[in-house]
Amino acid sequence: xxxxxxxxxxxxxxxxxxxxxxxxxxxxxxxxxxxxxxxxxxxxxxxxxxxxxxxxxxxxxxxxxxxxxxxxxxxxxxxxxxxxxxxxxxxxxxxxxxxxxxxxxxxxxxxxxxxxxxxxxxxxxxxxxxxxxxxxxxxxxxxxxxxxxxxxxxxxxxxxxxxxxxxxxxxxxxxxxxxxxxxxxxxxxxxxxxxxxxxxxxxxxxxxxxxxxxxxxxxxxxxxxxxxxxxxxxxxxxxxxxxxxxxxxxxxxxxxxxxxxxxxxxxxxxxxxxxxxxxxxxxxxxxxxxxxxxxxxxxxxxxxxxxxxxxxxxxxxxxxxxxxxxxxxxxxxxxxxxxxxxxxxxxxxxxxxxxxxxxxxxxxxxxxxxxxxxxxxxxxxxxxxxxxxxxxxxxxxxxxxx
Amino acid sequence: xxxxxxxxxxxxxxxxxxxxxxxxxxxxxxxxxxxxxxxxxxxxxxxxxxxxxxxxxxxxxxxxxxxxxxxxxxxxxxxxxxxxxxxxxxxxxxxxxxxxxxxxxxxxxxxxxxxxxxxxxxxxxxxxxxxxxxxxxxxxxxxxxxxxxxxxxxxxxxxxxxxxxxxxxxxxxxxxxxxxxxxxxxxxxxxxxxxxxxxxxxxxxxxxxxxxxxxxxxxxxxxxxxxxxxxxxxxxxxxxxxxxxxxxxxxxxxxxxxxxxxxxxxxxxxxxxxxxxxxxxxxxxxxxxxxxxxxxxxxxxxxxxxxxxxxxxxxxxxxxxxxxxxxxxxxxxxxxxxxxxxxxxxxxxxxxxxxxxxxxxxxxxxxxxxxxxxxxxxxxxxxxxxxxxxxxxxxxxxxxxx
Numbered sequence: 069x070x071x072x073x074x075x076x077x078x079x080x081x082x083x084x085x086x087x088x089x090x091x092x093x094x095x096x097x098x099x100x101x102x103x104x105x106x107x108x109x110x111x112x113x114x115x116x117x118x119x120x121x122x123x124x125x126x127x128x129x130x131x132x133x134x135x136x137x138x139x140x141x142x143x144x145x146x147x148x149x150x151x152x153x154x155x156x157x158x159x160x161x162x163x164x165x166x167x168x169x170x171x172x173x174x175x176x177x178x179x180x181x182x183x184x185x186x187x188x189x190x191x192x193x194x195x196x197x198x199x200x201x202x203x204x205x206x207x208x209x210x211x212x213x214x215x216x217x218x219x220x221x222x223x224x225x226x227x228x229x230x231x232x233x234x235x236x237x238x239x240x241x242x243x244x245x246x247x248x249x250x251x252x253x254x255x256x257x258x259x260x261x262x263x264x265x266x267x268x269x270x271x272x273x274x275x276x277x278x279x280x281x282x283x284x285x286x287x288x289x290x291x292x293x294x295x296x297x298x299x300x301x302x303x304x305x306x307x308x309x310x311x312x313x314x315x316x317x318x319x320x321x322x323x324x325x326x327x328x329x330x331x332x333x334x335x336x337x338x339x340x341x342x343x344x345x346x347x348x349x350x351x352x353x354x355x356x357x358x359x360x361x362x363x364x365x366x367x368x369x370x371x372x373x374x375x376x377x378x379x380x381x382x383x384x385x386x387x388x389x390x391x392x393x394x395x396x397x398x399x400x401x402x403x404x405x406x407x408x409x410x411x412x413x414x415x416x417x418x419x420x421x422x423x424x425x426x427x428x429x430x431x432x433x434x435x436x437x438x439x440x441x442x443x444x445x446x447x448x449x450x451x452x453x454x455x456x457x458x459x460x461x462x463x464x465x466x467x468x469x470x
Numbered sequence: 471x472x473x474x475x476x477x478x479x480x481x482x483x484x485x486x487x488x489x490x491x492x493x494x495x496x497x498x499x500x501x502x503x504x505x506x507x508x509x510x511x512x513x514x515x516x517x518x519x520x521x522x523x524x525x526x527x528x529x530x531x532x533x534x535x536x537x538x539x540x541x542x543x544x545x546x547x548x549x550x551x552x553x554x555x556x557x558x559x560x561x562x563x564x565x566x567x568x569x570x571x572x573x574x575x576x577x578x579x580x581x582x583x584x585x586x587x588x589x590x591x592x593x594x595x596x597x598x599x600x601x602x603x604x605x606x607x608x609x610x611x612x613x614x615x616x617x618x619x620x621x622x623x624x625x626x627x628x629x630x631x632x633x634x635x636x637x638x639x640x641x642x643x644x645x646x647x648x649x650x651x652x653x654x655x656x657x658x659x660x661x662x663x664x665x666x667x668x669x670x671x672x673x674x675x676x677x678x679x680x681x682x683x684x685x686x687x688x689x690x691x692x693x694x695x696x697x698x699x700x701x702x703x704x705x706x707x708x709x710x711x712x713x714x715x716x717x718x719x720x721x722x723x724x725x726x727x728x729x730x731x732x733x734x735x736x737x738x739x740x741x742x743x744x745x746x747x748x749x750x751x752x753x754x755x756x757x758x759x760x761x762x763x764x765x766x767x768x769x770x771x772x773x774x775x776x777x778x779x780x781x782x783x784x785x786x787x788x789x790x791x792x793x794x795x796x797x798x799x800x801x802x803x804x805x806x807x808x809x810x811x812x813x814x815x816x817x818x819x820x821x822x823x824x825x826x827x828x829x830x831x832x833x834x835x836x837x838x839x840x841x842x843x844x845x846x847x848x849x850x851x852x853x854x855x856x857x858x859x860x861x862x863x864x865x866x867x868x869x870x871x872x
Contacts, residue, residue: 173835337786392742
């Protein structure tokens, strides 16, 4: 199938971060040509008063939980977890599949073309990914064997899932040891071994709350990142979610090992985790920062446009400095930085890249006025996911507004 | 004209905060009947999978500035003001009218039915209000005579505007002395005198930045609120915008005089004003808190749904406590609290109230699942202004999604 997008304002996210008017021709799942394109295509999209931009990449989600929206607002973490666990106790594999469908529909509706997930039974998530045509980096959640309610051994289940989906066009399997308070050294190192054996990424929650840091120090004498480094877990395969409570020493360790950050500002703020991920220091030390929603139970939606705005404003507020972030930096987090982290040939609109593209309706009043100069500002600060008119993944239209 | 909304999930915001299924019948600009209604109406709205809720009330805006979206992001306040002033230098009355039209279109699109404005030449804003059919509480901005570039005396212009629009159905005039750093005692007391004479409200910026507080203390020996109290300016006519930097003493003064707060979380965070309005203490001391966007130059949109989420999350984050705010509290700020502040017979869906109603499309994935139990959570935490399908002001449909 071929698609021609005519006369759009293209936010390329190429190395020059060009914003320019033009056409985009898509063929065989790739961006074939950009500029003034005169070809016949199977489908033509009118780009007039539209923005074409790279699809957004959400690096932290638990997508099956989408059906739990609104079950645990405005309560402390203890009550939050109680409510989630109570639902999970009675959850079937079909619930996981249906929750995943809901979440994927929302992501496609709001301009996300790729997501990283962590949950048990990612085979059900994979089924929903294939049904809907999004790109999923799916991490089977692993905890110590005595903590699991899954049948079988968690690391074995995870490895079987990886074997099953290795080489799939849309599903990229990875392994997802849950956190230092649910995975001991053996589970973490076994996870690492599986990742190395199958050349996959690893995703894990790191330093989300003060309690996690406090408890881990009490138990091991070390902060989570120090301990993860000591046991040899850290590498450039690791995407650490949250990382709110880090010292400068930990940031330097993470940076030296090439660990990627998945920043989840909306979830962190809603849960009242306190403080804020030390973004300026992470950037100063060369860390690759990306953005995630976390599940809808703490977000409460999967709108990456909203996450971009929260990320930008949280740090301005935290540092009492409007220059602490800027729109281009934040858009990079959600596009090129994330693509680099996932080793995915996407994140920008350039010839030869995967055709993961979002078309925004800039006729909506929240996108006006629109110029080359304020397009990125509008994307980060005024537009939201419901401005999305088309979502294209792998060269196919997977969402189209009625 | 009569309108019948059939089978909607109604978030009433009545004294019991009922959420219930039913019909709403609107006649002659008022809510005539709620429940199971069997009448013929000029226009019928299918409420199936829709939420009907009171229109949102934005208590702080400078709507003509909407055409400046994105001109001053990620810069310090000095550079921010420079860029705004540079545009304002060359601004015509027609620009003010057109900017107002843009902003009003955006407000109606995103579910705001009433707004409070502060700007010069509010006669142009009033023209746009009448053209578009929104409800405007329009405050002619007043500064000391030597600071103005307007023709004539600012307080006189303001009074003339009040006289012209007194008793209008949609435009309620008020007076808007700008701030303590632009209005001396004489200007403030003259503004108060005009407000009392014509029975209008007053709106003013208060304690937005540390600099404002520092400079005022240096000049007068008092913090802004202490000084405003001393000169006799404070009363229950006053809506104070921002109020980020208040002491507990000042909160008690404001509360004792009945001053209303317009909280602008998104603007404050984006400008890096620092800290956060001391919301818990203001509520503990019985202040009436409402919400505003501020202009798009610092917001960068006019979406009150987004402002509600920022308000909720800012204070959870600031206090490291997810219980610092809750969805019902925040929805109250934007509806019943604001209606009370404006002495407007609106803010809830009850028989006899003005028919200022918003219909949200809950078929969008960000609103699903939807139940009576999570409807208010979804409104505050997951829905945004582009979920709006119809906006009704004064019994007339002023926005309808195509």
